[in-house]
Amino acid sequence: MTTILPGEKVDAQHVNLKLGPGLLQISSNGPSKSAIIATRAGNLHHSANGSKWWIESNSRRYVPAPQESVIGVIVQRQGEGYRVDIGSAHSATLDGLAFESATKRNKPNLKVGCLVYARVSLAHKDMEPELECFDAQTRKAEGFGELKGGFVVKCSLKMCRDLLDPKHFLLPLLGGKFPLEAAVGMNGRVWVNAKEPKLIIAIARCIEVVDPDGGGMDLKALKTFLSTLDI
Amino acid sequence: MNTRRDKRQRDASREIEITYEGLARVDGSARFSYGDMTSLASVSGPMEVRLAAEQASQATFEVFVRPISNVPATESKAFSSAIRAALLPSLILNRHPRTLIQLVVQALSFTRTQWKDVLIASMINAGSLALLNAGSIPMRGVICAVAVGRLPGAGLVIDPSEEECAYMDAGGSFAFIFAEEVGGSAENVWTSWRSKSGGFTEKDVFEARELARVAAQNVYNAIKTSVSWMGSAEPFELTSTAIRAHGEKTGGEDEDKMEIWCAHVFPMTSPPELSLVFLDVVEEFNVTVLMDNLAFSGIESLESSDSLPCQFIRFGFATPGHHPRITIMGSRRDKSEAAQYR
Known part of the structure; x- marks a missing residue:
């Protein structure tokens, strides 16, 4: 994992290369016909066999993509x-x-x-x-x-992607404490519902503090934080 | 030779400071300072555009400048058109047609002289950083700007201070785009070089531009460093020092932060290893180690224990015999504790 800035070249080569968010193929007149450059700042990632490349970064503005x-x-x-x-x-x-x-x-x-x-x-x-x-x-x-019902929490796009990751700690941790419903949109909105308003408020507060854009609390700190809430 | 009152070399800028504000209700924001010359920028977009400003083939890029006092007037208009001209080459606007990208730059410092170039340079850099922070606007490079002044008798100086500005007879800002696509070196995309008295020759401008190019590279390095901790909680720099892996064991210690860490390079092992020992560290924190400005965050081989107030990192250099520039930064996981260790 390396930090990358817009304009930097990415040395991605594969017969079946797939470029993800933040990467752009450009044609130049130099000796190499085309090059791949980064178009946003973030961390460069690639799949194990080097066929898929993407840049991981956080943002707040949603740009629609098919099937999301x-x-x-x-x-x-x-x-x-x-x-x-x-x-x-x-x-x-x-x-x-x-x-x-x-x-x-x-x-x-x-x-x-x-x-x-x-x-x-x-x-x-x-x-x-x-x-x-x-x-x-x-x-x-x-x-x-x-x-129907419930409450929509706004968060950063990175937080949404994290919540969709089954390995992320937040939803399993809250789900272990009380029953809840959640629908995660890729556009920075999370709909949550629980039996009581105070539980919904607790979920909303947890999403807020775990959001990398607004605190980025980890599992240990979140557990301490949860114990301060009346749930 | 040191001819400047503030003991700077003529090609050295004042201290660069970058902060990501995380302003609410905008998509990206950043603060940039050259010494006490500070600007704050925020970016929103791509968002809905007024029908009158809509363009069918590309996004509309608007820049607004707010002065530190009074209402925006003619000078703000001049600033905003300068910032727009400087930043435009870095944006790929045709990826989001019929949208609006809005940049608002707030001056946080006051200039008494006629030479506003340092302020403009800091505004351009703040704008560039806000665009990077937003992450929703595709860019083909990073714009870095730096001001150059000509002092009668002393010659060209980088980032003239308020005091030096009073004596300048020529000066201006230079903006460069850093992108590998344009062929290695940074390309000059915008300048405001002008002379108040004495005029200037083509050679003068080229000389000033080359001086600015070197200084802009430092700005770019600072930006690159800042991006690696962008989005992590409350960043602070433990130390920034160049550790040279000489033939024998070397210890790099920072006077101010000696109790926090010390570093040892073991070049005898193959590949050579650098180990960092963090002392008196009570709180857990994320550490980012930059080697030649490549971030190794998280550090898989981190040997730490939660109970002991000591953290120990050991990692190998990629190429033996190579002398990398190493920066170590930490970001504390708990914000409230951060101030204590500054």
Whole structure:
């Protein structure tokens, strides 16, 4: 793992090379036809066989990417669908038929301000992002859809990725203390629900302090912190 | 030769200080100082753009400068257009068309002289750092800026102090883009070189530019160091010293921080090993060791024990016979305890 700055060359060579976030292939007129440069500051990582390369860094602004699950807020109803705020530069569109068992007659009735857990089905720099609340192949919800009740916590994008990692300590630790529900969006929003408001507040506070953007508490410190909360 | 009042070499800037503020409600922020000349910058974007400023093929890049006192006026406009011109070559704007990238730079120092170049240089660097901190805007390089002044009799000086500015007859800032893509050396992307009296020749500008290029490299090194602890809790530098692996055992000790650590290089082993012993360390902390500005954070071979107030690190040099520049930094895991050990 090495620290890398934008503009630095990455010596990535593989017959089936895949470049992840923060890397860009550029063509230059020099002796080597093309080069791979970093476009953001962070830590350079690669897979064991050197075919996949990416830069790990933290940021707060979400840029949509296909197949990522996000949490959005309905901001407008328009004819057949909805406009959803997912924290990116442009609001996304969500079709009224992109739900499980939705037909022309039977569509979900979402209001402005409702929360949805959805997957980005289309993300292109020149087009508005599109969302769907079901798996296009199986037409099953697979956990997507409207989020009722609960509370949305905003955090950094690194925190979201950490929470999706099954090896991360936070959710298993809290889950061991009391039952909770959580939906993690890749766009810096985490929806949580528990039986009592004070438990929801505790979860929200824990996510806040563990967030690398706002404290970066580790397991040991978090346990001490949890003991100060009345849960 | 030392001709400057503050005992600096003519090619040395004042102390560079970089802080990542973590300002709320923006996507990235940073503070940069040349000595007491400080600027604070924040970046938001890519975000929704006003219809009038929307561009179909690329992102709109806006820069606003806020002076330390009074409302933004003509001078702020001039500053913001200078900062925008300097930073624009580093941004890849066509990756996010129809969006807005907004940079707000706040001056935190006051200049009494007409020469605002040091302030502009610190603003450009702060802006560059805020963009790096945001991480959501693709860049093709890092912009580093440095001010140069010409003193009658003494010649060119880097980063003129307030006192020196009063005597300058020519001066300006130079901004360089650091990217391997452009071919090794830093390319000059922007300058504000001008003369108040006496004029200047082409040779003068080239000389000033070359002097600035070397100083900008130091800024780049400082930025690179800062990025390795960006995002970790409350960073502080234990020490920054060059340890030379000579033929025999060498001890590198810092006078101020002697009780905190000492370092020993064992070149006899193959590959040579550097071991660092941290003494009187009560709190647990994350250690980052930079070798030739490459970060080895976490350090897998860290032999530490939680109970003993001592931490011991041992790692091997990549290439025997190579003399790397080593910087050791720690970031304490518990913020509240950090101040105690500063």
